[in-house]
Amino acid sequence: MQRERVADDIYVFTSDLYAQVTAGAVVTSEGAILIDTLAFPEETLAIKNFLEKRLSCPVRVVINTHYHADHTFGTYLFGNALVVGHALCRELIDTRGRKSIEEARHNGPDFAHVIPILPSMVFRTGTLTIHLGDKTVELWHSPGHSPDSVVCLVNEDRVLFSADTLMPVPYFVDGSYEDFIRSLQALQGQTFETVVQGHGEVVLRGEVESKLQEDLEYLFRLQKNIEKALKSKNPDKALERIDIESCGKSRIPLNGIVQNLHVANLRTLYRQLRTAQLAE
Ligand SMILES: [Zn+2]
CATH class of the missing domain: 3.60.15.10 (Ribonuclease Z/Hydroxyacylglutathione hydrolase-like)
Known part of the structure; x- marks a missing residue:
């Protein structure tokens, strides 16, 4: 400690x-x-x-x-x-x-x-x-x-x-x-x-x-990138390409744990936005 x-x-x-x-x-x-x-x-x-x-x-x-x-x-x-x-x-x-x-x-x-x-x-x-x-x-x-x-x-x-x-x-x-x-x-x-x-x-x-x-920029970019992915032919593939750097963050802090946090964020917001899209 x-x-x-x-x-x-x-x-x-x-x-x-x-x-x-x-x-x-x-x-x-x-x-x-x-x-x-x-x-x-x-x-x-x-x-x-x-x-x-x-x-x-x-x-x-x-x-x-x-x-x-x-x-x-x-x-x-x-x-x-x-x-x-x-x-x-x-x-x-x-x-x-x-x-x-x-x-x-x-x-x-x-x-x-x-x-x-x-x-x-x-x-x-x-x-x-x-x-x-x-x-x-x-x-x-x-x-x-x-x-x-x-x-x-x-x-x-x-x-x-x-x-x-x-x-x-x-x-x-x-x-x-x-x-x-x-x-x-x-x-x-x-x-x-x-x-x-x-x-x-x-x-x-x-x-x-x-x-x-x-x-805040990270959160906004994350949403923008996911919305773009949802519009593409293969959303799941496009989702995989949204790395932490494309949302303005480094993958280095917390011994790399941030990368896992980013992937979990990505999946959570993707589900949320896809559900919203389906409801439209
Ligand atoms: Zn904590």
Whole structure:
């Protein structure tokens, strides 16, 4: 696990074990706010030790940015913390999350002790504000990657934890293409010092707007290329030729995983657009 300090009191932890997934901690005089956990309990325990033993800062709040396993599997390690998330996150951990924990527990010793923890404080609309010590963290709904995704802004430092609303390639297979576009557009034109993506490297102030633009461009080009493929003689063949570069992205980040994400996006949007075409 890599640890990085992005502001005086804000740390980012990046997994060495799973898809460069990130977690963050806001350290305050009253304890820490943890934004997500890492997939493997051993890495989340390393975060807990760093905050609670090295910094003597107990974790008081855990935010689940969305229900996916790679972000929530470590919540159970913080039994004394208030767990916060979107109302849909609670519902999805209670259903799909339970199932994925059950499966993971059978898959080997790494996840043997993971148990489902549901957020006990939830919100549906607007902004949820958490005040702890001298810090203010604002959460708002940012669906697209998943139906329950939220982003978290540390107001005093203008550090945004975007979770999977920003990652090297937008990935909407479990969410909604249209929602994703709206959620990215909602982030445009705001000033952020740093944006912590759900996977991969942090985005610095000067790069935020171009990153948002590039992600939107990817989504638009993806749709355009698929529409073109649908009009061709052999749509399935044409679909295969839509590579990640033709949508303006590189296949290199996250050790090549982005290529798989792109192919899954392609199939999902293709099905959606084909169904729409048939209905016309
Ligand atoms: Zn993720």
